[in-house]
Amino acid sequence: MKLEIKNLSKSYKKGKRALDDFSADLDPGVYGLLGPNGAGKSTLMNLLTGNLEADSGQVLVDGTPTGQMGAAYREMLGYMPQQQGLYDNFTALEFLRYFASLKGIPRKEAKKRIDHLLKVVNLEEARNRKLGGFSGGMKQRALLAQALLNDPRILILDEPTAGLDPKERIRIRNYISEISQDKIILLATHVVSDVECIAREILLIKDGVLLAREKPEGLMSQMEGNVWEVGIHGEELSKLEGKCLISNVHVTKDGPRVRLLGEREELMEILSKCVHLGFLLERAEANLEDVYLWRIREE
Amino acid sequence: MFVAEWKKLLRQRWFLGLTLALLALNAALFLYRQQTEHDMWLKATAWFSEYLKQCEKMGQEEAADWIGEEATRLGDYQLVAIALEEGNEELLEMLKEQQPDILEAYESSGFAQQSEELEGRMMAASTITGQMDYIRSYPEFLGQIRTNYQRMRDNAFYDDRPYARALGEKTMTDFRKLDGISLEPGMSYGITALLENTSADLLILILVVCICAMTVMPEQSRDLFGLMKSCKNGRAKLAGVKLLTVMSFVVLLCLLFYGSLFMITIRLYGLGPLDRPIQSIELLGGSSRMISVGGFLADTYIRTTLSMTAIACLMECIVICLKNPLISMGVLAAGGGIFTGFHRAIAPTEGMSWLHFLNPLEWFSKVEAYGSYYAVSLFGRPVNIVGFNLVLVCLILIASFAAGVYIFCSRPMAARRMEFGILGRLAGRLKESLPYPGHMLFQEWGKQLGKNRLLFLLLLSGAAVWLVTEKQPVNLNQADRQYKAYIEAYKGPVTQKTMDGILAEQERLNRLLEELNVLGMRLEEGEITEERFKAAQMVVDKQLERLEPLERVYTQAAEILDYEREHGVSLDLTDEIAGNFLLEQKGYDQRQGIIVMLAVIVLLSGIFPGEQRHQMLNLLRCTKHGQKPLFWAKLSLGGAVSMMVALGMFVSKVFSVRAMYGFEDWNIPVQSFAAARQVKGNMSLMQFLTVTGVLEAAGVCCLAFVFLSLTLWMKNRMYAMLVGTAVFVLPLLLGWSGVAFPWEYTGNRVFFFPYQTAEEGMAWQWIYLVFAVIAAGVSIMFAWKKYQNRRWRWGNEAGDQKSVKKL
Secondary structure, three states: OOOOEEEEEEOOOOOOOOEEEEEEOOEEEEEEEEEOOOOOOHHHHHHHHHOOOOOEEEEEEEEEEHHOOHHHHHOOOOOOOOOOOOOOOHHHHHHHHHHHHHHOOOOHHHHHHHHHHHHHOOOOOOOOHHHHHHHHHHHHHHHHHHOOOOOOOEEEOOOOOOOOOOOHHHHHHHHHHHHHHEEEEEEOOOOOOHHHHOOEEEEEEEOEEEEEOOOHHHHHHHHOOOEEEEEEOOHHHHHOOOOEEEEEEEOOOOOEEEEEOHHHHHHHHHHHHHHHOOEEEOOOOOOOHHHHHHHHOOO | HHHHHHHHHHHHHHHHHHHHHHHHHHHHHHHHHHHOOOOHHHHHHHHHHHHHHHHOOOOOOHHHHHHHHHHHHHHHHHHHHHHHHHHOHHHHHHHHOOOOOHHHEEEEEEEOOOHHHHHHHHHHHHHHHHHHHHHHHHHHHHHHHHHHHHHHHHOOOOOOOOHHHHHHHHHHHHHHHOOOOOOOOOOOHHHHHHHHOOOOHHHHHHHHHHHHHHHHHHHHHHOOOOHOOOOOOOHHHHHHHHHHHHHHHHHHHHHHHHHHHHHHHHHHHOOOOOOEEEEOOHHOOOOOOEEEEEHHHHHHHHHHHHHHHHHHHHHHHHHHOOOOHHHHHHHHHHHHHHHHHHHHHOOOOOOOOHHHOOHHHHHHOHHHOOOOOOEEEEEOOEEHHHHHHHHHHHHHHHHHHHHHHHHHHHHOOOOOOOOOOOOHHOOOOOHHHHHOOOOHHHHHHHHHHHOOOOHHHHHHHHHHHHHOOOOOOOOOOOOHHHHHHHHHOEEEEOOOOHHHHHHHHHHHHHHHHHHHHHHHHHHHHOOOOOOHHHHHHHHHHHOOOOOOHHHHHHHHHHHHHHHHHHHHOEEEEOOOHHHHHOOHHHHHHHHHHHHHHHHHHHHHHHOEEEEEEEOOOHHHHHOOOOOHHHHHHHHHHHHHHHHHHHHHHHHHHHHHHHHHHOOOOOOOOOHHHHOOOOOOOEEEHHHHHHHHHHHHHHHHHHHHHHHHHHOOOOOOOHHHHHHHHHHHHHHHHHHHHOOOOOOHHHHHHHHHHHHHHHHHOOOHHHHHHHHHHHHHHHHHHHHHEEEEEEEOOOHHHHHHHHHHHHH
16 A cells, blocks of 8 residues: 655645645655644644645545545544543543444444453553543543554554653554554654654654655664764853754763764864863764754754 | 733634624614604604704793693694595594684695604604693692601501601602702603613623623633643732623723713704703603702713623623533523513512512613612611612622632632542443444434433423423403303304304394393383392393404304305314414514524534534544534434424424413314415315424524534534524514514524414415525535535636546
8 A cells, every 4th residue: 555645735824834845655654754843744644634625736545536535545544633632521432432433333343443442552441431531641542542443554643652651652652563564654743762663764844845754774874973972061061052953961970961963074173172171072873863953953 | 911811802803793793783773773663753853952942932831831832733733634644524624613724724834745844843842741741740749749648647557567657758858859959841862762772781791791701711611720820820810800801891891882872862862951850851750869860871871880890790700600611601591581580570660679679680770770769678677779779789799709709719620520439430331231323323413412411401492392381271351261162162164054153142142232221211111120120231241241252253253254155165163362372473483483593502502613622523524434424413413403492392382272272173274263364275273383383393404504504613612602692592582572674584584484374375484494495505515614624616626626536
């Protein structure tokens, strides 16, 4: 199966261009959608789910426009939006039953799927509790179960791990990775480490434009030699801030340790000054967070 | 903070739009009433000041004589105009006998060509004459109060009646201050028009409810109070600012609404000299207050504004207290209903108790509360209502403000429901094991009926319908009872035999009358005693009471017989009183319509806004059945619910007519009723009612679709209900209160189907229904696009589809 996004553009009423000629072909696997707030991630997801109408461009599944496919497209679609508003007076079970009916799943099959998914998202104990009494993380898990009910071939997840505790986050992340063999999973998140381990490719988006589409390793390798860690004094730190990008500052017993990103030439100048001042330098491995920060700044 | 709250309020454009719309409506209603009910005042206004100027040049007695003569002269001219218009020679001769040259005088006056001027002058002259008579008799009225008090005191009326004594003394003392007061005639139409206006109060109250909801609801629905209360100024200060915002907005509303009425009144009539005592105006003649007209107007409207502010404060306090906006609105609506019920049930003059004036609606009866003399018993002491009202309103204002702030600060505003315990778990397991419908349609209906409490609201609506259903037999007067008895006696198809029977009964009664005449003659000749004559007269009189109902039955039967002969059909003699209730009570149908529409709005208001509120539309839309099937499932539920309510109301009407008049002739031809002779075709009454009832229900269903479509643009159930009430119920209310045009064309007509079908025939109802279906269809079309979140592209859509296919 192939999901083709062709020259998708979308503007809002006040003239803001949310998505600008966005194109991407997606095969089964997990795709991490990264971008700052207002980059166009939610717009893209709403266009993919048919909740918004594009100004131009198309979304095709195996060559057929999704607009023509109608219910057949929605049948293969699973969507988990980023929201906290659910039906407060529904129990988790009733909520999933309701969505099973909307997804046209026969009752017997729905029962099996619901039982299985409640186990997966660890809500079995809370199956008869009202959603109004759920915590934010529990609501997220109920929403994820809803998205997986019809065993979708295209799964669109908007911040699936937001509000989850680390244990649940890892659990959900692993499950997503497990089921990604025959599914196209588009996962938008701000928790870069979530996609770092499971994403086949990263789509980096800013101001509605696709900045980069690469494997995580590829993106990180492009940053080789551009990431350094320097032990530095407090007063010197403020001088550095305007000159290069600081991705992290952590305080050790020897003093603050700063993670610097930058073009090699620019960095060398700064680093030589640091050496001259007697600061400890260390070359570091780039991670996806560094890539994200660097590419976003770059534009 | 105060400015910030105001800015927040002004950002609600729909509310500003509603305020402006109601402001325009207020002015339109006032003007409409002046044009329809007080058109004579409008005609008289120009001449009023002219006459008054002429009177001012004369002495009091001379002016009274002159204006009196002028009124008589104009009155005679008016009689001449009527006689000429109707060709009434007898009246003309009589007038000529009294004044031989009246016809010439009338023609030379030029009023023959200007009848409006005659009417206006006549009205102005008679008003000034009335005012002068009233001013002349005012000292007598004051003297009467003293005399009454003295007479009652001398006749020991006050013995063992301490309150009555105190009231008598107080009345005398209060009115003694008015001795020697100098009253003067002047323009009073404007002041009367202003004081009798109540629609402005009602419209402001509607906006007060909105504003109370709006200052609290946005935070309540988004669980923001917890956050706000954690800020430095987020408790008492925030609550105080919210209450102050509401109060200041209410003051602004009062200024706008009452101010616009003042401006229109000044433009139409003027207010006359503002420095004359209020007793100069007959409407306010019962007041003992020493105050000028200008002072009274200012005082009354300041008090009304204060009352409105106190009510707003109390409502805001309730909204804060109840947390759930829907429940708050329910409580406010129930309170409004109860107060209106009491207001309508008890006339102000009857309720001379302080309890009566606890009803906030009484505070807006401006003439009764501020321009009359009412004293209420407060712990055995008579207290003037003006002072009592002021103290009460101020107390409510202060108490509501304090309570609002206290409740806001002390109560948690965002409680979450949690379920714990073995019982909860067991109940959950049990519920889980029960069978459930797997189909989307049933799931959706189940969700709306159960989870969204539609079923509960439906049962409540059923209870409301049952409450408004008349269940007691009507107390008919003697003539109507007799009429029903005759109808019962001659019931069935009308034939010559029926007519003969009625005539025979008529002859029997006529014979009795003749016999009584004979007895009268014998009494004159002294053949019988007076006692015997009186006894006989009593018996005959009793019998003769039947004559008028019998004639009514005879006329009815004769009309039916004529119709039968003309159309070759067989009709029945039946109870026209019940027929009148079934087919001619437009007011009753409008009342039913108001209840039906209110029920439909409350029931359906949550269907789409509920999804919007929970931000679920995006999620629902991208499921397999989440688009057209779900949209139609929701619409079908709306249609079914509205049909149920409308049919429930229809059944209620049928039940009412059975209970009130004991009517059972459901199978007679509908044309048996005089009101339904226009109906074509053979149809029994039950068939006719069923057809029109179903058509009516279909019309209500169309209105429900229009409402449901509108709700797609609302993110909040409360707004949906407010908009629904403004669009569908307000026109009905206006129609009910007598303002006919143009409200009849806003969908109201679907509630008059039996009435209209009887009057205009069935074809028109189909046309009305077709219009309703078109309106529903168009609104559904727009709603469908809105539901899909798609733009309208006139003409381009097909092209787009083609290009998509090419790809």
